[in-house]
Amino acid sequence: MVQVAVMGHGVVGSGVVEVLENHRDSIAKRAKEEINIKYILDIRDFPDSPYANKFTKSFDDILNDQEVKVVAEVMGGVNPAYDFTKRCLLAGKSVVTSNKELVATKGAELLAIAKDNNVNYLFEASVGGGIPIIRPMSQCLAANDVVEIAGILNGTTNFILTKMIKDHMSFEDALKMAQELGYAERNPAADVEGHDACRKIAILASLAYGKHIYPELVHTQGITKITLEDVAYAASWGGVIKLIGQVKRLEDGKLDISVEPMLIDSSSQLAGVDDVFNGILVKGDATGDVVFYGKGAGKLPTASAVVADIIDCVKHLKARKYLYWADGDASLVKPYEETEYPVYIRLESDDKTKASEKVLELFPGAKVIARTNAPENEIAFTTGSISVSESDKAIAELEKNGISVKSKIRISDL
């Protein structure tokens, strides 16, 4: 019998307790040990819970109990999760988590502490909810060099974009609907501004390339400025707009990593990933393209991923799983302004002839795209590959000529 503790009794935490209890027998069989929840840590009271006798408000109860070998940290946020996790690892307890913010900001340090103390720090649930991705990437793809990762990593924004694309709802209406359905928080910034996706691609990139890529090194842009006009142009171009978290290694060894809305071709494997689903494409040099697809969030999917990690820790109480990356710094990442890719641009001008001339002068090879019912003064076009700084300069030049640039969106090569 192995004793575990669950820190946090919110959505995921209560799901972890539920899964551990409801699958007690099959889990014991797989872990080759019975697993018992000894403590549940929460500052709130749950007098009516069937597990009321397990609750504690004191982290020290868990820390000081030598019997507790594995701790699930499902509190979210950096504080006090960071401090609690560190002290558990230092005390020789393995920790599993769904806390993407903590892994993305403190992963290298916590992994090093886990290594030094011969325990495990696992975080399958931090990316993709119930979709297995961390473990397949670190194990099954062990014999590959990861060439590129691209993913739809946030279900909320994907739901909103799907509503905009399929039902022509405005961003505001689709966000409201997502909130009503419980897919989006009342304060939706972490989702719609791309921060959640940023943490996830930072974790995947760190794992794939072995060095910590901190979230602040990832150019991050949300979907709040995407309009139905852009969605319509994407359709006539032959694709859809998705919020993509992407990382690839450039020829100079640096990483091109970003989270931003992108136009992706309809034939791309991610184009059909709709609603609250996540899809993650991993290109290996040997495996080719492998895609993982499923619901990226939700109480039970995420909880089951946490429990799978608990089982793995119980099976490896005296061995370490290979899940590790070293510290990293800004030198790993190509400055965003220097990255190059084609873009879609939409603008408004009362003198369309002059505007078109200016566009062709500044973006040689630009191709105009059309949409039905476009206002008279609208022009949209796609460009060839161009660096961010160059395209920004050209856009400033357009603006100087009285041309109002409404949108600029990256075109993906997926």
Next chain:
Amino acid sequence: MVQVAVMGHGVVGSGVVEVLENHRDSIAKRAKEEINIKYILDIRDFPDSPYANKFTKSFDDILNDQEVKVVAEVMGGVNPAYDFTKRCLLAGKSVVTSNKELVATKGAELLAIAKDNNVNYLFEASVGGGIPIIRPMSQCLAANDVVEIAGILNGTTNFILTKMIKDHMSFEDALKMAQELGYAERNPAADVEGHDACRKIAILASLAYGKHIYPELVHTQGITKITLEDVAYAASWGGVIKLIGQVKRLEDGKLDISVEPMLIDSSSQLAGVDDVFNGILVKGDATGDVVFYGKGAGKLPTASAVVADIIDCVKHLKARKYLYWADGDASLVKPYEETEYPVYIRLESDDKTKASEKVLELFPGAKVIARTNAPENEIAFTTGSISVSESDKAIAELEKNGISVKSKIRISDL
């Protein structure tokens, strides 16, 4: 330094050597040990190979060398792979394989021998080529009950069906093209008759339900009888025909398991899996639907999965991975004739009025579907859920009335 042997130097075997050599450093880092190929077993000569000095024709060289801790069996076929694998496991060597035929027919026995000898028998490469599926299913989904598995498990047949659906090629022409492109063997029976997919769903079912489901217990039907008429009706019904390997647990605890062509709805997550790609949908009670997608075959994808297993064995030389199922028998599986599902039926009759009446009499609630340019004497319809024996009886009755039944295809609930 850990010594390994590779048995078989065909497509996959030479790929394994290539991946181990080309990724030597990164593999050593992940395995925390250098991995060295000491022997390559093949009855043929490879005098020009850069690894010529490693070749042997004697299995005993490998068996009797105490230094060899891990053996990759990539010979294919049951004999002599079965005998070699057994003797390696009994000698305390871990074995990894891409040999789906051997795993599907002898898995329970070999897993038991591995367990008794405290070594590992791993077979990630046996299903889905480079797509991680065995390990995610056994580990990441550990905290789930698997409700259902459904997959496009054979790339060759999927390529052929895609050509029939998208380019209106006949089965024969599409098969010829697949052979010319090297996707299909000169003797394509194992693919087009469904045997390959059968072995794979048998392996996945055994893993998910913990008891060996032998291939002969799986109703298996290939795609050789699918016609362009059926493809056209599937399209007007709103879907596509795919060769699906499927298993689900019925309410009485028995398994509904089969490999057969099915009509699947266009909105299904497997409908868009085209060409030589595989897609595997795993429904867990907690995770919901998770889909794994990628190239299901090919030298390097499959080889990299084998190498990932070698790495895992090297990391677990003194520990066992939990990958196991007990022996099983026919009582686990619902007899195919008793399984129930809706079907699509296409028939020909010179007296369409009489035929339609007869159809409605025998299949209450049948819904006629149309296609453009249908011959005068053709009728196609879909039915409600009906047992196989009932629908076969009804079809015999139609035939007795001079109505010629051309096709009957399962309609999937995917």
